Amino acid sequence: MRKNSLLTATALGLVLGGGLIPFTGQALAETSISSSTTTPLVTSTTGDLTVTSDGTITLTSGTAITVDSNNTMSFAGAIDMSESESGSTGILITDYVDRTAALTFTGDITVTDDYTAEDTTSLDESEDGYVEAPWAEGTGRYGIHSIGTSPFVGDIDIVSGSAIDVEGNNSYGIRFENNIDGAFTYDGSMTLIGDNSTGISLEKGVTGNVYLSGSVTAVGENASAIKITGDLGGSLLIDGTYTGYAYSSTSALSQDVYDNLIPANNLLQAGPLVTIASNVANGVLLGSSVTSEDDDNTDEDGDGLTDSDQSTAALAQYGSAPALVIGSTTEDITLGGLTYTSTAIDPPSVNYGLLIRGSVGAYGVHPGITSNALVIGGTGYATTIANGIGIEGSVTSTSxxxxxxxxxxxxxxxxxxxxxxxGSISATTTRYLTTTEDDDGNITSYTVSNVGKATALSISSGASLSTVNVSASSGIYASSSGSTGSATAIIDASGTLSTITNSGAISATITATDDDGDDVTETITGTATAMDLRANTTGVTITQVDNNATDSDDDEDIAAPYIYGNILLGSGNDSISSSGGYIYGNIDYGAGTGSFTLTDDAIFLGKMTSTGEIAMNINSGASAGLTAGSSVLLSSLHVGADSTLALTLGVDNPDTPILINSGAAVFDDDALLYLTLDKILITPSTFKVMTASSFSLGNMTTSTLDGYIPYLYHADLETNTAGTELYANFRLKTQEEAGYSDNQYNALKPILAIVAQDSGADSALLSQTTKASFDQVYNQYLPDYSGENLLSLSVGASALNRSLGNLTVIPDNNGGQYWLQEYGFNTKRGYSDTAGFSSTGFSFAGGRERQVYGNQMVGAYMSLTSSSPKDTFAIGNEIASVSDITLGGYWRLNSGAFKGWAHAGAGYAQFKTTRNLLTTTVSHTAIAKWDGYSTSAGAGASYDLTSGKLGVTPQVFIDYYGLNESKHAESGGGDYFDLTIDEREGHLLSSTAQVNVSYKTGMIKPELWLGYKQNISATLADTVASFASGDPFTLSGGNIEGGGPVAGFRISADNPYSYFAIEAAYEKTDAYTNTSISLRTRFQF
Incomplete structure (x- = not known):
């Protein structure tokens, strides 16, 4: 750690003055210091004292200036006590009875030790890259020190531009041990280094306002920036930047570094950053800078300060001590209400005892260290904050x-x-994961060494807070990154919290993490609690209101309110209502009674339980979704028009109703009842949905619930004879009812059997209520089976056949010629009897030929066809890459107007697929690689008819491609998703007849052609697949025989020595389409 020795002196001044009290004895002369001196100055000796901007007082011990009289002092220089002894002081103000004075300080004071912390040791006795404690040497150094029992009468003003640098244990930047009869203002900068040291300590109170701005950095074990232990007669206004720590690093480090650190040297804990341990008559404000709305108003926030001079409070504490602590260990204290001047524009409607407009942050930083941002009470004495606490800024803690x-x-x-x-209140914790390695550096094990608990607002037993209000664009947040962690937004152990109103956010979340290095996040076992109110015995009213629900313009900027996480209630009469917004999480009414009301499009989703009766009302377009495990006693149930009640039935407990209602159950006309299951059901079953004294189902259709149940099933409703029990009869849909293709139906039972074993996957399937959404999830379980590999790779062979048809010249150079082809294509097969696909790829081919028999050529070629088929039917598209490299030979004939050709080849094919299951409840990724071989052949003939520049050329083509794929198994998706797929073999034989029309002008020849393609023989092999523990199922590739039109356009340049052409073509058969663009060329050397 590097320390500043002497801060740059500025053109500043220190004035100590006031009314002079006559005294006996000879009058003292005036003293002026305008150069460097090493002589301490005492005002009782110097008389009125002036230190000009050129004046510097340099000492290594003692006190630079002692104010022990009623003389004036003007200070515009610097006090340099670098490398000074313990007990050194910059300015000492002694106890002088009846002195009336004011202090304005704008100078520089440096009182430091002759020590710099170094990187000296670690567990392995080597330097670890981080300095170690101690941070300072020596004790009892001071910047400004006022002592005695007599009050300091007058205002204290440490103005902007001043600087105080103090090093030493048990030391102070500014310490007033006596009362200040006036106001205290601090706007300088201060660095304080040393254990048990304090930046600014006001110990006997201030009769006026205290304004703390500027900056203070306090470094050291149990070091603090601000301590106020004496009563304040006015307000405490804070808008400075205050930072505290005793760490070697304020950033998290790597495990290797932690393993080598010595906590007693590197991870010491600072003291509370800011302590308020006294009465404050007119409250505490952590202020912020002001955006002007009225150029003629210099104090728009009404805090008594000039707005342009204000900044934003920023308290940052690194360690386990609080950033801001309020409470006294010696007496009961009260923070009175803030007051505002008449110039205030839109002052708060409540005169809060504590108002936070800036930021208060506490950061544990290192593994296992707790953190606390704002702590009130807990000292053994009462701490009262009048009128409440307002937060317009942020209070944040992390660990x-x-x-x-x-x-x-x-x-x-x-x-x-x-x-x-x-504003916001937020708490965030991240789990600490450690690893062990073998001698080769390979990780052998993973351990979650520390798992924290995040709590945004905690009300302990013995505390009292009756009301919490969260306005729009505000929030209370708790989050834990770690599958075993826990997060709580609000917990009340006092039982005093009776009203919670939310128009913003109250949220508790847990983020799953990978804790064993397998790239798969662990199942969340921790709990996320929005409100833990179980200690309450008198009843809690929880109200959520969307204040902007009807204003679309506001809604674009202001999110709907929400509560995320569990709500745990006590034994009182509890009320939960939401007028708009969302409630996501479980609700446990505990042993109490109460009500549950949703209106104005509000949504609830979660498990609900109660042992006392609840009045449930869902109205005005609202929706309530009760998830698996819900069990609620009701006194009444009402579901209004266009409103929805959704219930999750327990497959293992079909006779246990979810709602047991002692009163009437009323569904208005157009009310909706959705039913789902908590797991896959194969065998038909009847469920007791709810009981009531009577049922009124409005105009609900009871004969079928299609559209309101999982798409897999058919269900209908019925009541018992007495009309007091409502039942639902569930069974799987038939193939006809569901509209399954043969392939989907063939795989249905094996897939349902495997999904039933996979937690999360069943809910993903059961949450789909339409065929379109069901197919998107269900089809993710199916492998490629639509012939995408065969159809994609076969275009390479047919493209090569067209290239041979374009070779028209028999060279007479006896050296032969070369040709190249670059063919890009997109092949699509629609979603019908098979899943369909879209495949984009290319085929590159090249060959060399020589003349034989004068009008014939023989040659060899190599082609590479590659494609990326992708399904177009599922949420998690299956992505594949397929390729074929073929070697072959060919013959061609050029006999006047007639041309003929033929080719044959054999190839090696490679395949890779990535099949995804992507839903909100589960995700799997299965990867497979395999190979195969191909055979290909083709032939063609054409006859040129010309009339001047016009040409007409009939052409015929025969194309064959056969593909054999080896058996293969997927990996990475787990036993409930990976498939094993048997060997597949298929082929495609087609013929094409077309007429080409051209017009040659010079070397350029544009061409158009139309024709018809017929698949003569086509076999797409059945795909036989099975899950690890499931029965095999067979998927048919369907029928691709049949034909369709072909069309294309080409523009070429041709001469005896070279040829170049660019062309585009389209073909459409009954089963698929192909669009292509290609470049073809030949040349001689």
């Missing part, structure tokens, strides 16, 4: 495997309400 709490109300803390008005 790395340690518990973290953003706002803690501990025993003895009392405040009537907490309002989040455009």
């Amino acid at each position: 790395y495997g340690g518990d973290t709490t953003a706002v803690s109300l501990l025993d003895g803390a009392t405040t009537p309400e907490l309002d989040i008005n455009g």
Whole structure:
């Protein structure tokens, strides 16, 4: 750690003055210092003292300036006490009775030790790259120190541009041990290094306002930036930047570094960053900069300060101590309500005792270290915050495997309400994962060494907070990154929280992590709780209101309110209502009674349980989805028009109703009832859905629930004879009812059997209520079977056959010639009896030929065809890559107007597929690689008819391609998704007849052709597949025989020595289409 020795002096001034009290004795002369001096100055000796901008006082011990009289002092220089002894002081203000004075300080004070922390040791006795404690040497150094029992009468103003640098344990930047009868303002910069040291300590109170701006950095074990332990007669306004730590690094490190650190040297803990341990008559404001709305108003926020001079409070604590702690260990304290001047524009409607407009942040940083941003109470004495707490800025805490709490109300803390008005409270923890390695550096094991708990707002037993309000664009957030972690947005152990109103967000989330290095996230076992209110015995009212629901313009900027995470209630009469917005999470009403109301398009999704009766009302387009495990006692049930009740039935407990209602169950006309199952059901079953004293189902169709149940099933509703029990009869749909293709139906039972064993996959399938959405999920379980490999690769052979047809010249150079082809294509097969696909690829081919018999050529060729077939039917598209490299030979004849040719070849094929199951509840990825071989052949003939520049050429083509694929198995998707696929063999034999029309002008010849293609013999092999523990199923590739039109366009340039052509073609058969563009050339050497 490098320390500053002497901060640059600025043109600043220190004035100590006031009314002079006459005294006996000879009057003292005035003293001026305008150069460097090493002599301490004492005002009782110097008289009125002036230190000009050229004046510097340099000492290595003692006190630079002692103010012990009623003389004035003007200071515009610097005090340099670098490398000074313990007990050194820059300015000492002694106890002088009846002195009336004011202090304005704009100079520089440096009181430091002769020590720099170094990187000295580690567990392996080598340098680890981080300096070690101790951070300072020596004790009792001061920047400004006021002592005695007499008050300092006058205002203290440490103005902007001043700088204080102090090093030493048990030291202070500014310390007032006596009362200040006036106001205290700090706007300088300060660096304080040393254990148990404090930046600014006001110990006996201030009668006026205290304004803390500027900056303070406090470094050292148990070091603090601000301590206020004496009563304040005005307000405490903070808008400075204050930072505290005792770490060697304020950033998380690698495991290798942690393994080598010595915690007692590198991971020490600082003290609380800012402590308020006294009464504050007019409240505490952590302020922010002000955006002007009125150029003539210099104090628009009404805090008594000039807006242009204000900044935004930023408290940043690195370590386990709080960033801001409020409470006294010696007496009960109260923060009174803030007051505002008449110039305030839109002041808060509540005069909060604590208002946070800036930021308060606590960061544990290193593994297992807890963090706490704002802590109130817990000292053994009462801490009262009048009128409530307002948060318009942010209160944030984070940890790395340690518990973290953003706002803690501990025993003895009392405040009537907490309002989040455009601000946020957030707590975030990340699990710490360690690994072990063998001698070769290979990881052999993974261990989750630290798992933290994130809590945004904690109300402890013995604390009191009755109301929490969260406004629009505000939030209370708790999040844990770690499958075994836990997160809680609000927990009340006091039982005093009775009202929660949310128009923003109250959220608790857990992010799954990979904890064993297998690239698969672990199942979440931790809990995410939005509200834990189980200690309440008198009842809680939870109200969610979308204040912008009807204003589309506002809705674009302001998100709908939501509650994410479980809601746990106590034994009182509890009310939950949501007028718009979302509630995602389980609700447990505990032993209490209450009500549950959704209106104005509000949505609830989660498990609901109760042991007392609940009045449930779902109205005005709202929806309630009760997930698996729900069991609710009701006193009444009402579902209004255009509103939805969705229930998840337990397959293993069909006789256990979800809703047991002692009153009437009323569904208005156009009310909707959705039913789903908690797991796959194969055998038909009857479920008892709910009970009631009576049922009124409106105009609901009970004979079929199609569209309101999983697409897999048919269901109908019926009641018992007494009309007090509602039943649902479920069975699988027939193939005709579901509209399954033969292939889908053939795979249905093997897929359902495997899905039933895969947690998450069954809910993905069961959540689909339409055929389109069902097919997208279901078809992800099917391998490629639509002939994409054969159809994609066969175009390479047919393209080569067309290239041979374009070779028209028999060279007479006895050296032969070369030719090249680049063919790009897209082949598509629609979704019908097979799944269909879209395949984009290329075929590159080249050959060399020589003349035989004068009018004939023989040659050899090599071709590479590659394609990427992709399904077009599932959410997680199956992506494949296929290729074929073929070697072959050919013959061609050029006899006047007649041309003929033929070729044959054999090839090696490679295949790779990636099949995905991607849903919100489960994801799998299965990968397979395999190979195969191909055979190909073709022939063709043409006859040229010309009349001047016009040419007409009839052409015929015969194309054959055969493909054999080896048996292969997928991996990576697990036993419930990976497939084993048997060997496949198929072929395609087709013929094409077309007429080409050309017009040659010079060397350029444009051409058009039309024709017809017929697949004479086509076999797409059946795909036989099976899951690891399932029965095999067979998928047919379908019929691709039949034909269709072909058309194309070419423009070419031709002479005896070279040829170049670009062309585009299209063909459409009954089963598929192919679009292509190609380049062809020949040349001689």
